[in-house]
Amino acid sequence: MARVDVLMPQMGESIAEGTLSKWLKKLGDEVKRDEPLFEISTDKVDAEIPAPSAGVLAEIKVQEGQTVPVQTLVAVIETDKGATAPAAAAAAPAAPAPAKPEPAKAAASAPAPARPAPAPPAPSRPLPPSPAPAGKSGDGTETAEERLRRKSTPLVRKIAAEHQVDIAGIPGSGFAGRVTKNDILGYIERGVPAASPVSRLPSAPTGPIAHPAVDAWPGDRVEPWSKIRKITADHMIMSRRVSAHVTSFFEIDYTRIAELRKGHKASYAERGVNLTYLAFIAKACAVNLRKHPIVNAAVTTDATIYRADVNIGIAVALDWGLIVPVIKHADELSLQGLARAINDLGERARSKKLSPDEIQRGTFTITNPGVFGPYAGIPIINQPQVAILGVGAIEKRPKVLTLPDGSDTIAIRTMGMLTMSYDHRVVDGADADHYLADVKAMLQDFPEQEL
Numbered sequence: 001m002a003r004v005d006v007l008m009p010q011m012g013e014s015i016a017e018g019t020l021s022k023w024l025k026k027l028g029d030e031v032k033r034d035e036p037l038f039e040i041s042t043d044k045v046d047a048e049i050p051a052p053s054a055g056v057l058a059e060i061k062v063q064e065g066q067t068v069p070v071q072t073l074v075a076v077i078e079t080d081k082g083a084t085a086p087a088a089a090a091a092a093p094a095a096p097a098p099a100k101p102e103p104a105k106a107a108a109s110a111p112a113p114a115r116p117a118p119a120p121p122a123p124s125r126p127l128p129p130s131p132a133p134a135g136k137s138g139d140g141t142e143t144a145e146e147r148l149r150r151k152s153t154p155l156v157r158k159i160a161a162e163h164q165v166d167i168a169g170i171p172g173s174g175f176a177g178r179v180t181k182n183d184i185l186g187y188i189e190r191g192v193p194a195a196s197p198v199s200r201l202p203s204a205p206t207g208p209i210a211h212p213a214v215d216a217w218p219g220d221r222v223e224p225w226s227k228i229r230k231i232t233a234d235h236m237i238m239s240r241r242v243s244a245h246v247t248s249f250f251e252i253d254y255t256r257i258a259e260l261r262k263g264h265k266a267s268y269a270e271r272g273v274n275l276t277y278l279a280f281i282a283k284a285c286a287v288n289l290r291k292h293p294i295v296n297a298a299v300t301t302d303a304t305i306y307r308a309d310v311n312i313g314i315a316v317a318l319d320w321g322l323i324v325p326v327i328k329h330a331d332e333l334s335l336q337g338l339a340r341a342i343n344d345l346g347e348r349a350r351s352k353k354l355s356p357d358e359i360q361r362g363t364f365t366i367t368n369p370g371v372f373g374p375y376a377g378i379p380i381i382n383q384p385q386v387a388i389l390g391v392g393a394i395e396k397r398p399k400v401l402t403l404p405d406g407s408d409t410i411a412i413r414t415m416g417m418l419t420m421s422y423d424h425r426v427v428d429g430a431d432a433d434h435y436l437a438d439v440k441a442m443l444q445d446f447p448e449q450e451l
Contacts, residue, residue: 002055002078002079003058003076003077003078003079004052004053004055004076004077004078004079005073005075005076006037006049006051006052006073006074006075006076006077007070007071007072007073007074008020008040008062008068008069008070008071008072008074009040009049009070010070010071011040011042011045011047011355011356015042015070015356016069016070017042017067017068017069017070018040018041018042018067018068018070019040019041019042019065019066019067019227020038020039020040020062020063020064020065020066020067020068020074021039021040021041021046021064021065021226021227022038022039022064023037023038023060023064024036024037024038024039024048025037025038025051025057026057027057027058027059027060028056028057028058029056029057030055030056030057031051031054031055031056031057031077032051032054033050033051033052033053033054034050034051035050035051036048036049036050036051037049037050037051037057037075038074038075039352041226041227041228042227042356045323045354045355045356045358045359046226046227046228046320046321046323046352047352047353047354047355048351048352048353051077052077053077053079054077054079055077055078055079056077056078056079057075057076057077058076058077058078059075059076060074060075061073061074061075061076062074062075156179156180156181156183156184159181159184159185159188160184163188165184165187165188167179167184170183170184170187182300182301186301209233209234209237209238211233226320226321228318228320228321228322228323229320229321232321232322235382235383236380238383239380239381239382239383240380242383243299243381243383243386243423243424243425244423244424244425245378245380245381245421245422245423245424246421246422246424246427246429246432247378247419247420247421247422248419248420248422248429248432248433248436249376249417249418249419250417250418250419250420250436250437250439250440251415251416251417251418252415252416252417252418252440252443252444253399253413253414253415253444254277254394254413254414254415254416254443254444255413255414256443256444256445256446257277257280257414257443257446258414260280260446260448260451261275261276261277261280264451268336268339271336272340273336273339273340273343274339274343275335275339276339276342277391277394277416278314278342278366278368278391279335279338279339279342280335280443280446281366281389281391281418281439281443282312282314282327282330282338282342282366283335283338283442283450284439284442284443284446285312285330285364285366285389285439286310286312286330286331286333286338287331287442288435288438288439288442289310289312289331289363289364289435290310290331291435291438292431292434292435292438293306293307294306294386294426294427294431295364295386295387295422295427295431295432295435296310296363296364297363297386297426297427298363298384298385298386299384299386299423299425299426300384304426307363309328309329309361309363310329310330310331310363310364311326311327311328311329311330311361311362311363311364312326312327312330312362312363312364312365312366313325313326313327313359313362313364313365313366313382314326314327314342314345314346314365314366314368315365315366315367315368316345316346316349316350318349318350323349323354323359324359324362324365324382325345325346325348325349325354325358325359326345326358326359326360326361326362327341327342327345328361334450335450335451345358362382362385363385364385364387364388364389365379365381365382365385365387365388365389366388366389366391367379367388367389367390367391368390368391369390369391369392370391370392370393370394370416371393373393374392374393375392375393375417376390376392376417376419377390377392377419378390378419378421379419379421380421381421381422381423386422386423386425386426386427387420387421387422387423387427387432388420388421388422389418389419389420390418390419390420390421391416391418392416392417392418392419393416393417394414394415394416395414395415395416396412396413396414396415397412397413397415398410398411398412398413399411399412399413399415401413418436418439418440420432420435420436
């Protein structure tokens with residue numbers, strides 16, 4: 001009788017736990033090797049996990065909604081179908097108590113004991129005491145928010161151990177409030193949080209983001225947030241707190257782009273690529289980010305990081321939330337390469353096939369709500385970036401044109417709005433508008449050689 005253990009996978013170096021959000025197979029179901037078995041949610045990505053072997057799902061150890069550390073035994077697959085019946089009969093509907101592991105397996109799965117932290121070097125001036133960790137529940141146990149903050153990168157945890165600093169007491173500037181290397185080094189060196197100038201102001205909240213409670217009325221349906229929805233909500237509130245948001249609006253005449261799409265869409269389709277307006281917009285953005293590096297930057301404490309790479313994130317709306325896969329080195333790709341990448345990442349985002357690396361290290365973001373019909377919108381900056389472009393609906397509208405003889409006429413043109421929100425701490429209005437003006441010029445007179 002062969003048993004195959006199914007473990008909670010580690011979906012990235014800094015990810016320490018995952019939530020089993022949905023079982024795609026039931027107890028006793030036959031499964032094929034690499035067939036999707038269950039879905040997980042982490043603080044970075046939702047993903048479908050394939051079966052490691054063909055057989056029958058004989059035991060389910062982790063129930064839907066449970067959050068467990070990586071490498072936790074999630075299920076057992078039996079390659080002998082006859083062995084499934086007893087296991088199925090023994091299974092309880094509630095989450096079972098963890099089985100006592102065999103000694104050999106326990107030794108393999110147990111985390112290595114932490115080495116005693118060395119005595120910290122004597123600082124030039126005493127560090128202030130770490131603030132009391134926020135986010136404890138009434139009985140003193142860790143909340144999900146506190147656990148998320150504590151699960152930072154191995155480097156940050158190493159620095160914290162060496163200096164005997166409690167990570168939970170440091171306001172983080174990273175994704176979902178995580179403590180970054182800059183945060184902890186700033187705390188150690190200066191005794192203050194390094195998250196941002198805003199976080200040092202007395203009026204700025206530094207603890208976990210609290211969402212006010214609202215009573216449900218009779219007949220209402222209450223749906224708990226998924227992990228990706230909770231992280232998105234926290235991230236958006238944090239971004240509005242941190243960045244000084246300003247937005248510029250530019251009207252674009254897409255008539256030339258419409259003509260180019262009409263002439264080349266069929267040939268692109270033959271190569272398996274859907275040539276969309278978004279591909280042209282991404283190309284114009286990528287090319288001009290090299291000319292305007294401040295728009296491709298990030299803010300760290302009281303300094304600006306000018307990114308060497310141009311990595312464009314494309315926001316994808318999902319039924320269960322929002323995710324931003326990233327096209328790496330977008331300025332080095334042709335129009336066809338960008339169109340192919342946009343199609344591929346969008347499809348894999350919707351089918352939960354993205355890896356954590358594919359939604360990280362973005363330097364600029366494009367969101368395209370125009371596909372749903374809005375004239376324009378004001379997007380929120382995707383931290384720690386300094387700008388995000390919103391694409392409005394592209395449609396035929398009347399436009400006043402000046403003819404060569406100087407007279408004016410009204411013509412039907414393909415028009416749309418581009419809006420860009422930017423961080424006014426480092427991006428001045430002139431910088432943002434010069435960038436958008438160059439994007440507009442390229443879109444309205446798109447060079448044939450770029451096709």
